Amino acid sequence: xxxxxxxxxxxxxxIAAVLVIWQVLAEAxxxxxxxxPATTVFSTLATILGTATFWSSLGATIGIALLxxxxxxxxxxxxxxxxxxxxxxxxxTLAVLEFLKPVPPxxxxxxxxxVLGPTGEMSLFLVVFGCLLPIVMQTVDGVQSTDxxxxxxxxxxxxxxxxxxxxxxxxxxMPYIGxxxxxxxxxxxxxxxxxxxxxxxxxxxxxxxxxxxxxDYASLYGMVIVLGxxxxxxxxxxxxxxxxxxxxxxxxxxxxx
Amino acid sequence: MSIRQAPSxxxxxxxxAMAQQPETRINATTPRLDVAHLAxxxxxxxxxxxxxxxxxxxxxxxxxxxxxxxxxxxxxxxxKCLAGLHPASSGRxxxxxxxxxxxxxxxxxxxxxxxxxxxxxxxxRKNLVLPLRHLKLPAAELKERCDSALAAVGLSHADNQYSxxxxxxxxxxxxxxxxxxYRPEILIMDEPFASVDAQTRFDLEDLCxxxxxxxxxxxxxxxxxIDEAVYLADRVVVLGSKPAxxxxxxxxxxxAPRDQITTRSxxxxxxxxxxxxxxxxxxx
Amino acid sequence: xxxxxxxxxAPVLLLVAWWFLSESSLDPFFPPLRxxxxxFQELWLFEHxxxxxxxxxxxxxxxxxxxxxxxxxIGFVTALVPPVRxxxxxxxHFLRGIPPVALxxxxxxLIGFGTQMRVTSIALAALFPTMxxxxxxxxxxxxxxxxxxxxxxxxRRERVLNILLPAAAPQIFSGLQVSLQxxxxxxxxxxMLGSSQGIGAMTxxxxxSFMTADMWAGILLLGVIGFLVNVLFSLLRxxxxxxxxxxxxxxxxx
Numbered sequence: 001x002x003x004x005x006x007x008x009x010x011x012x013x014x015i016a017a018v019l020v021i022w023q024v025l026a027e028a029x030x031x032x033x034x035x036x037p038a039t040t041v042f043s044t045l046a047t048i049l050g051t052a053t054f055w056s057s058l059g060a061t062i063g064i065a066l067l068x069x070x071x072x073x074x075x076x077x078x079x080x081x082x083x084x085x086x087x088x089x090x091x092x093t094l095a096v097l098e099f100l101k102p103v104p105p106x107x108x109x110x111x112x113x114x115v116l117g118p119t120g121e122m123s124l125f126l127v128v129f130g131c132l133l134p135i136v137m138q139t140v141d142g143v144q145s146t147d148x149x150x151x152x153x154x155x156x157x158x159x160x161x162x163x164x165x166x167x168x169x170x171x172x173x174m175p176y177i178g179x180x181x182x183x184x185x186x187x188x189x190x191x192x193x194x195x196x197x198x199x200x201x202x203x204x205x206x207x208x209x210x211x212x213x214x215x216d217y218a219s220l221y222g223m224v225i226v227l228g229x230x231x232x233x234x235x236x237x238x239x240x241x242x243x244x245x246x247x248x249x250x251x252x253x254x255x256x257x
Numbered sequence: 258m259s260i261r262q263a264p265s266x267x268x269x270x271x272x273x274a275m276a277q278q279p280e281t282r283i284n285a286t287t288p289r290l291d292v293a294h295l296a297x298x299x300x301x302x303x304x305x306x307x308x309x310x311x312x313x314x315x316x317x318x319x320x321x322x323x324x325x326x327x328x329x330x331x332x333x334x335x336x337k338c339l340a341g342l343h344p345a346s347s348g349r350x351x352x353x354x355x356x357x358x359x360x361x362x363x364x365x366x367x368x369x370x371x372x373x374x375x376x377x378x379x380x381x382r383k384n385l386v387l388p389l390r391h392l393k394l395p396a397a398e399l400k401e402r403c404d405s406a407l408a409a410v411g412l413s414h415a416d417n418q419y420s421x422x423x424x425x426x427x428x429x430x431x432x433x434x435x436x437x438x439y440r441p442e443i444l445i446m447d448e449p450f451a452s453v454d455a456q457t458r459f460d461l462e463d464l465c466x467x468x469x470x471x472x473x474x475x476x477x478x479x480x481x482x483i484d485e486a487v488y489l490a491d492r493v494v495v496l497g498s499k500p501a502x503x504x505x506x507x508x509x510x511x512x513a514p515r516d517q518i519t520t521r522s523x524x525x526x527x528x529x530x531x532x533x534x535x536x537x538x539x540x541x
Numbered sequence: 542x543x544x545x546x547x548x549x550x551a552p553v554l555l556l557v558a559w560w561f562l563s564e565s566s567l568d569p570f571f572p573p574l575r576x577x578x579x580x581f582q583e584l585w586l587f588e589h590x591x592x593x594x595x596x597x598x599x600x601x602x603x604x605x606x607x608x609x610x611x612x613x614x615i616g617f618v619t620a621l622v623p624p625v626r627x628x629x630x631x632x633x634h635f636l637r638g639i640p641p642v643a644l645x646x647x648x649x650x651l652i653g654f655g656t657q658m659r660v661t662s663i664a665l666a667a668l669f670p671t672m673x674x675x676x677x678x679x680x681x682x683x684x685x686x687x688x689x690x691x692x693x694x695x696x697r698r699e700r701v702l703n704i705l706l707p708a709a710a711p712q713i714f715s716g717l718q719v720s721l722q723x724x725x726x727x728x729x730x731x732x733m734l735g736s737s738q739g740i741g742a743m744t745x746x747x748x749x750s751f752m753t754a755d756m757w758a759g760i761l762l763l764g765v766i767g768f769l770v771n772v773l774f775s776l777l778r779x780x781x782x783x784x785x786x787x788x789x790x791x792x793x794x795x
Binding site for chain 3: 337340341342359360362364365366368370373374376377378379387388390391419421422439
């Protein structure tokens, strides 16, 4: 018991120290009005939490991120199974996938805004663009890692290809897909915010942009804090979901980086 | 390199490779390694859990002593206390009469898991060099130490390879060579040959005896293999569990030089191993 | 052989198809590839090369370098000094929950729109992945390795530089790779949000003024940079971690 109290004390001290330093620096006006005191930020945040606008942008952010995530998951797994199963398709797409993999969605943001306008569809498109590829590539890796013995066994029992795909290949690719989803979920939130901040899509990103443009720094800081908490919730939820769904898998622990 | 005039305990002529410590007087009653009433427990208060309770034995200069006992008896804990990695809870462990409070300079340790104790990012030679860097030796001596250590274990050809490119037995040779290049006076080995195949095991056992002869080293080996202990040792310390304590110290009286085939087929060898085995097997 | 032909042929075919299908395009959003390539040459080779391309790349590398060094250094201190770890742990976890790009408006409000703001944003946002990976890497270093270091009486400096750093290197490099991606994203975002200079700013300006071909040229350039930077990093990783990659391959084969 005694051992766990010390870390907690230090954690509390750390947080308290940061808050105090923040407050002192802000009171001293080191950055003019651009750094509002912690107390002001938290009281502003409390006010914001009471407004309907805030909850609707929060809802928009979460809604877009989750919808895009679901779309990416379904499309990504199907595409991944396709690419991973047929060698010709895999080689034909290899160069394009490898080129696009390190290109973040923010690169095509101007194009998306140009064609779709500052809309929810634009945000959705960007998030899917960002999440789809990692899921496809992880699924391909998962398909490739299927034990050939298991595949041959299934074939010798007279299973047909679609059945093998669903019963043997997909389950053994699951840990890879799980890893991809764990990475994709926080990324979906990030891209949704970027699309709002830079492209004017609905949600908290847009609210941050408006707060900054209007010089409403207390709201700006408040929104960023909300995003931090939201990000943590997203990470926690995906970890939990992954553990729930994949706890049965023997190779699950190995796949964890 | 000066040859230390140590009043010899054993009949062997000690020509210590390093260590010029005239201030450490060794007299006829001081063993190299002295363990007296050593105890080690983890945790404190009511939850404390004794791993070792009251161990007493000595290792004389130039001797090979094997510690045998059932697995999980706390042999590794004992070695970590002797190597100065863990402090003892009570009792004492001393080198040449000096209590061990941290890793002693004159001691080297060969670990059981060669693949977890060699640096995978270094080549074989650089693995040997790493412990020597802070000694700031002249380049020629550094090279000579590594060359002779690698030659002693028969790995002169492999010095530019990474350890993970070698077989398990060869990796354990690298670990032994690293210890040799460090020029210790006391070599401690923790189940050194437990994870290699039988043939390699025989080779490494003979390597161990050759090192004792060539470098006149004091060697302490922990093993769970009774045959190995009898084959290698001048004396065998038989441990019982739990917590660990000394059941008996068995003097092994087999002629030198020892040989895997002739020594192991001696009636005396069979008698000694039966004695050790019956001590371990005896219900306690 | 056939597979490699397909692999090399498919992207070429794609580009050729794009070239000819867009040849007579009048769609304002999708101009002919010929026009895009033309504008690419005029804009980036080399009229705006120094003023914008080098500026962006300079910010990217400076910010990333600061993030890398600071991330590894802070990671070491955090991992090796428990009180520091307890103190910063909750803060780190909170800060990494924030989308890195969302920090840019705060830095704009604090530092303004200059180069300094952009480098600061990049460095701070890219710091966390490296730092967290460094902490994880050090904590994952095996006890046996540290026992070896103690038995052979390595100095503290040797333990840090010759044992912990290389042993944690594989994880540090994973962190650095993520940091590099974050740095690239924040580079673009910081230019799009508050600047008239840099590739991101030029691309967004082109979009806002409906100079579609210029925008496409910017997107192409950013895509190529993102790809090349990643390739360079992978080459560096392969060189530095050749021992790790080799030993992993060996372990898998066994």
